[in-house]
Amino acid sequence: MGESSQGAIAIGNQGTRLSSRATTQGLVAVHSVDSVAVIVELNCETDFVARGDSFKSLLETITTSAMNYARKNAPQQGSEKIVSVNLDLNSLADSDGKPLSEVLAMTVGKLGENITVRSINALYAPAGTFLYSAAHPREGLPSVSMGKFVSVIALRRANVEGLFPTEKLASQICQHVIGMRSESLGEPPKAEIVETQKKHAEGSRDELNDFVEVQVRSQNPSITTVSHLY
DSSP states (O other): OOHHHHHHHHHHHHHHHHTTSOOOEEEEEEEEETTEEEEEEEEESOHHHHTSHHHHHHHHHHHHHHHHHHHHSOOOOOSSSOEEEEOOGGGOBOTTSOBHHHHHHHHHHHHTSOEEEEEEEEEEOOTTOEEEEEEESOBSOTTSEEESEEEEEEEEOOOOTTSOOHHHHHHHHHHHHHHHTOOBOOSOOOHHHHHHHHHHHHTOTTSOSEEEEEEEEOSOTTSBSHHHHO
């Protein structure tokens, strides 16, 4: 038996021994490109490991791989709602074609700590709508935002000169949503309120033309997003 096979068995055995340990720490990563976004929650045993480069690199690899898979396997859009799809780690591979389950096992063996993927979600916005995302406190590498909280918002705006820059507006809304620690959208505003706001927006070039939807991972279900955005 070769050294590489022995190494794989050793890592597998160690992973089995560690798998019963609770994973109560970790980070959430988010990445958005055009009308697609992915959210990945990766957990570990200690905050020390969660803040380490190896853990963040693993989270980045899973997130970018999930984004590549999501963009190639977008579902048919039949409504004006955001579609959320759960992705399976076993269906994903890194840029070299290595299964992410193996990449995860290698990192567990390297760090000697149990690491689990709690969830991988792909979000798809309807045509003409773009997804924007943010994380707080910002951790990780430039290509992927990661932290303890993340938010994803969908914006649809008219292409009119003089509007407040969309990316800057989206960033501010994402950070606001995270700051309020909302967990649900709450009740939508009444039709007459929406109509009044639309009329007001027509006379202002800096208004948000169409706020579509917000999805956020946070911890306080008593506060909703709608109550702060309308």
